[in-house]
Amino acid sequence: MFSSLRYLAPLATLVAIAVASLGGGQETPSGLTAYVGAHIIPVTAPEIEDGVLLVKGETIAAVGKRGEVVIPEGAEVIDLKGKVLFPGLVCTHSHIGKVQGGDGSSPIQPGVRVLDSIDVLDSTFEKARAGGITMANLMSGSGHLLSGQTAYLKLRDGKTIEDLAVRNEDGSMAGGIKMANGTNSIRGSGGSPGTRGKSAALVRAQFIKAQRYREKMAKGGDDPPERDLAMEALVEVLEGKRVVHHHTHRHDDIITVLRLKKEFGFKVVLHHVSEAWKVADEIAEAGVSCSIIYLDSPGGKLEARDLEWKNGAELEKRGVLTAFHTDDPINDSRWFLRSAGLAVRSGMSRQKALEAVTIAGAEMMDQAGQTGSLTAGKKADFIVLNGDPLSIYTRILETHVEGKKVFDLDNPEDKLWAEGGFGAGHRRRVSGCCFTK
């Protein structure tokens, strides 16, 4: 399902780096780090026993077998014998950082940006780093038909949302838009819909309005329409610049999303998709991708009664691009890798399950050219494990974002985020001085 061309682009970068090195006369290659001896799982390429990951600054310079990757003189060499190197995890659906979206005033609020609400110093960010997550899609909730613009973040060690934001080519902060249907968004008061039919009608009316707005804007002339934040966001959706991340559980609600997608032509990722197994053919035919969740039991609400672990396997069979998500706090970010284990248990291939916590999510956030696999030319987003990613006994030892270590289990403060303990619920900088375990 992945467009293979995307993966070729970084190769060109690799060649460029190699040529530069051969060019000679270059200063000592400072900023080079070679991680040597680990079992490397690049995810988009075969696994490598006794490999070398060469990082230059923020970027992966080379990945390969020991002996085949030339380690330049002056590079810092870090021995990772017995360890496993894996791409940083990508979570397509997270609520860390006390993220908020629209309020109770109306069911559709496209002008609201979640980036204006996020506390990047919250302990949940530290815990997500401890869980190996290097990129996440932060979303508002599912209590609205449309609750706001989502934020794609790299979990860099930063103080502000600007420090963490993934950027579009024009420099703006990247993100999608959060939509929902089914029970959660049906509230029957305060302008909210009371039925599924009304839910769809309200959404259609907004998109039709956005189509008109777009036409007016395109016409230009002396009398352009007033700026309308909601309409601007929806126009981005209509133009495919902003992906719809759509909460949906039941088979009929899933089909409703596909119907709306067909009518308005937006790009959509289906989220949760509890009953995906019932309508997997229709999902595949529509060519949309799915971000699914693994829960330890079905139910908890009527809509999730028929949630089945086999969703991953059924979607894989039909070639549907499939990622997993934490929905943190539903699943704590520190247990994200468990999702891949449950997927394999229920029939998904190891390969697709590992893609589903890395490259597939990156693809859904249009970042697969930058992250999601250990590939030369991509950002050095990776984690160090002490065992196989599918084993429940495996611990995450380090998390690196763009070449910088943002989590280290050997650091006592980081260990507190990783394991819990007295003070683990507090933010780092406020009380970081005085934790005792």
Added chain:
Amino acid sequence: MKATSLLAVLLLPLCPASAHAQVAVQAEMLYPMTGDLRPIENGVVLCGKNGRIEKVGPPGEVPIPEGYRILKAKVATPGFIDAHATVGLSGILNIDRQDQEQLEKSAPIQPELRAIDAYNGRDPLVKWVRELGITTVHTGHAPGALMAGQTMILKTNVTAITNAEKDTLRPFAMVAGTLGPDGFGGGGKSPGSRAKSLAMLREQLFKVQGHVRKRKKLEEGETAEPDLRLDALAEVLEGKVPLLITAQRHHDIAAALRLQKEFGFRLVLDGASEAYLLLEEIKKAGVPVLVHPTMARPYGERENMTFTLAARLHAAGIPFAFQSGYEGYVPKTRVVHFEAALAVAYGLPHEIALAGCTSAAARLLGIADRVGSLQPGLEADLALFDGDPLETVTHCTGVVINGVVVSEEVK
């Protein structure tokens, strides 16, 4: 159940290998969970007609008689025990007045609410945990009220409780209470503070003491006027039934220990997120702990929880067992051995984690003479797996309860 066993007896001579034949389990790694907890290679368990285990041992010592139905597995363990759950009360749909029977908030202290009157053995979540290898659950009223009600212990193949003694291992296992804000009344109702919670509990327990004294003074032939509340708590003060206290914060745990010392009941600590701050005190009081699920959410009263708690309790020599706990949303039930598995990643020895949902759980619940290990004479409850039972990728391939195969699903 009776009809089935009768049928088995009748059919046995005619078709010895039928589904009703006696079962022999043969596992490449058999965990009897006895002695040093080490597994037996290529171990065999023979299940008797009476639903009890006949023999356990290596193949040389335990030949399989003709006519037994042989179930083979990579790994077999005693059927798992969930030492504290709400399955059967907290149903899959999560709809109040429909399938949520685990908490009644009309009064703060209601130990008279029986778990046997609230249990729906046909809720899909009971089947869910059964097919994953859980054969016994300690279930009942949930945390969330000062004294929410009773708990019970039963097998996961019981669909309805028609005879409380026969259909359960314990129809009245414990009284469940909660300290700290999670046990407050809410909406202006008492208790609204920690001090008030303890005052109310002490007042209630003094009343029970009076009730017990009065009962003792009765002449032969006289019977006391029944009082559901006081009679239930008399069981606690007389040491027949433990008081299970859910307490997460260290000061709530300390309050539970203080209350135990004052009234001398058998205390079982539940949740106990901050128990690592009071290991010596808990050990000295001889109190066992039902450790919170490893994957419990670290918010509110649990903000200081640690995934290493089970390992620390083990290191301190405090008896403990694993639980699925109570979930108000999703996942509507946790799976007890998934919680145990993660404790291994955070320092608990593998065999101790297995014991925490088999033999040690049975000891803590007082049912080790019936379930929790594979020994001749104990009830033939087994779970079969195609690999390490604690690994996420491993499937449960079969479940036996009282010598009867109740699931052959690959889950």
